[in-house]
Amino acid sequence: DADVTQTPRNRITKTGKRIMLECSQTKGHDRMYWYRQDPGLGLRLIYYSFDVKDINKGEISDGYSVSRQAQAKFSLSLESAIPNQTALYFCATGLSGANVLTFGAGSRLTVL
Amino acid sequence: AQSVTQLDSQVPVFEEAPVELRCNYSSSVSVYLFWYVQYPNQGLQLLLKYLSGSTLVKGINGFEAEFNKSQTSFHLRKPSVHISDTAEYFCAVSGNTGNQFYFGTGTSLTVIP
Numbered sequence: 001d002a003d004v005t006q007t008p009r010n011r012i013t014k015t016g017k018r019i020m021l022e023c024s025q026t027k028g029h030d031r032m033y034w035y036r037q038d039p040g041l042g043l044r045l046i047y048y049s050f051d052v053k054d055i056n057k058g059e060i061s062d063g064y065s066v067s068r069q070a071q072a073k074f075s076l077s078l079e080s081a082i083p084n085q086t087a088l089y090f091c092a093t094g095l096s097g098a099n100v101l102t103f104g105a106g107s108r109l110t111v112l
Numbered sequence: 113a114q115s116v117t118q119l120d121s122q123v124p125v126f127e128e129a130p131v132e133l134r135c136n137y138s139s140s141v142s143v144y145l146f147w148y149v150q151y152p153n154q155g156l157q158l159l160l161k162y163l164s165g166s167t168l169v170k171g172i173n174g175f176e177a178e179f180n181k182s183q184t185s186f187h188l189r190k191p192s193v194h195i196s197d198t199a200e201y202f203c204a205v206s207g208n209t210g211n212q213f214y215f216g217t218g219t220s221l222t223v224i225p
Binding site for chain 2: 004033035040041042043044045048050058090092099100101102103104105106
């Protein structure tokens with residue numbers, strides 16, 4: 001099994017729908033991150049969390065929300081999806097002091 | 113805050129030729145630097161990292177990178193590429209607290225047979 005698991009891997013939805021992307025990890029890392037990848041723009045940070053009670057906005061948090069349900073689980077929600085949120089979303093985990101990120105395989109979201 | 117610039121969006125190179133992928137960073141504090149590789153339809157994998165010490169860093173699959181503080185660069189090199197090196201490569205930087213990681217826009221390396 002993968003160390004960082006993202007579900008769903010692919011999702012097509014319509015404008016205005018609520019969408020949740022889930023991330024779970026078995027690495028025992030305390031830090032979790034959500035990034036989105038767009039062609040030509042690289043990876044941009046949406047939200048990050050350093051522990052269950054800590055949530056921080058990244059550079060592009062508008063239109064998104066997150067929940068850290070447990071140390072191992074970090075979900076990303078789009079309350080009302082819009083087409084420009086069509087992207088590849090990555091969850092990543094890290095251990096404080098280790099300075100390395102471990103990525104999931106990605107969730108491809110298409111908003112029509 | 114930190115930022116990263118990858119100077120080449122696409123790099124085609126013939127098999128067994130050398131390659132250099134360029135990365136420049138900006139930061140007002142000491143930094144940690146990384147190269148990640150993304151194979152088609154996969155997540156990102158760590159290729160190598162510079163935290164401190166020797167400025168020449170060796171990574172997996174024969175890649176290496178050199179940290180140049182005066183030029184604020186962290187270029188990735190491989191002396192002889194293989195078809196399997198075809199992938200997207202991302203340079204990343206974090207401050208010395210390691211709290212946030214900032215990624216470049218990526219360089220698509222295509223190895224031509």
